[in-house]
Amino acid sequence: MTINYTCKFCGVPGTATADDDCPIQNIEAWRSWLCCNRCGAFQEWYRRMTAKIRHLCIQWATKRPEARQEARDEYSKALTSLTQTTALQVCRYYRVDYVWDYDFVAQLIERPDKAEFIVKAYEDIVRRTKLAKREIPQSA
Numbered sequence: 363m364t365i366n367y368t369c370k371f372c373g374v375p376g377t378a379t380a381d382d383d384c385p386i387q388n389i390e391a392w393r394s395w396l397c398c399n400r401c402g403a404f405q406e407w408y409r410r411m412t413a414k415i416r417h418l419c420i421q422w423a424t425k426r427p428e429a430r431q432e433a434r435d436e437y438s439k440a441l442t443s444l445t446q447t448t449a450l451q452v453c454r455y456y457r458v459d460y461v462w463d464y465d466f467v468a469q470l471i472e473r474p475d476k477a478e479f480i481v482k483a484y485e486d487i488v489r490r491t492k493l494a495k496r497e498i499p500q501s502a
């Protein structure tokens with residue numbers, strides 16, 4: 363069976379197929395969970411990248427104070443690389459100009475317990491920039 367849906371992230375219409383003998387009872391509820399391939403790939407990538415950043419921040423947060431000073435540059439460089447990659451992919455997804463600032467890393471170094479919130483806040487700013495331009499990401 364063919365199921366018409368609207369991507370839950372970008373609003374682009376799409377179609378999905380399911381076996382005719384699929385036991386799904388409530389197609390309407392299932393339909394509301396669907397997203398296009400572009401958004402699905404981005405969400406999966408974003409989830410994995412956030413987990414990498416969170417993992418690094420947990421390592422940083424659990425260092426003894428005397429070991430932190432020595433490790434600060436190493437963590438700063440690793441977080442710079444991860445946040446620059448995150449910024450590049452998020453900006454590509456929302457189709458806005460690349461924006462990255464060292465403050466992204468500084469916030470993670472200062473508040474490693476808030477890693478997911480800080481990454482989400484960055485993504486929210488880029489998304490709002492996109493919405494301010496009143497453009498919707500198009501299917502690739």
Ligand SMILES: [Zn+2]
Nearest residue numbers: 369372398401
């Ligand atoms: Zn989409």
